[in-house]
Amino acid sequence: MAQIKKANLNGVLEIFPRIFEDQRGYFFESYREDWLLAEGVTHGWVQDNQSYSQKGTVRGLHFQRGEFAQAKLVRVIQGKVLDVIVDLRKDSATFGQKYSTILDAERNNLMYVPAGFAHGFSVLEDSIFAYKCSNYYNKESEGGILWNDPALQIDWQVEVPMTSDKDAVWPTLEEFKTSEGGL
DSSP, rough: OOEEEEOOOTTEEEEEEEEEEEEEEEEEOOOHHHHHHHTTTOOOOOOOEEEOOOBEEEEEEEOGGGGGGOOEEEEEEEEEEEEEEEEEEEOOOTEEEEEEEEEEETOEEEEEOOOOOOOOEEEEEEEEEEESSOOOOGGGEEEOTTOOOOOOOOOOOOOOOOOOOOGGGGGGHHHHHTTTTTO
């Protein structure tokens, strides 16, 4: 059975699968539906995504709005990333708060991110990042929060961040609160 740690943001889980190692290598179950069912997570997964990113890359903070909101189950297949989420659920006691953890291919840990969170990561080692989504991506529903918003004070742990043009122009959390009020 995997070890499951509840984060300080309601509904967020870190999952540490049991890893079986011997002289040949290792084996572990990277996903089991019953892990999440035991924690009250009952939706299914409809889309798997994978990306490769070079050390120093920062991706995010992204989310999907409305009927296209996505829960995610994220992990690193190769390398190491700092995974960061921000609670954008307007009725949440932790609205606007952040949580981060290191996802590491050597530990094979995962994080479950409920719908209503902005999500991003910085690449600490060249990495292959994979995640399951509870809903299909919809470009018109896409949104984001500025990755380097001073109010969030996220230490991305990279010296010279490489970002996309899109990620450089998302609104700050305060601008998002003013214009949308939350998810």
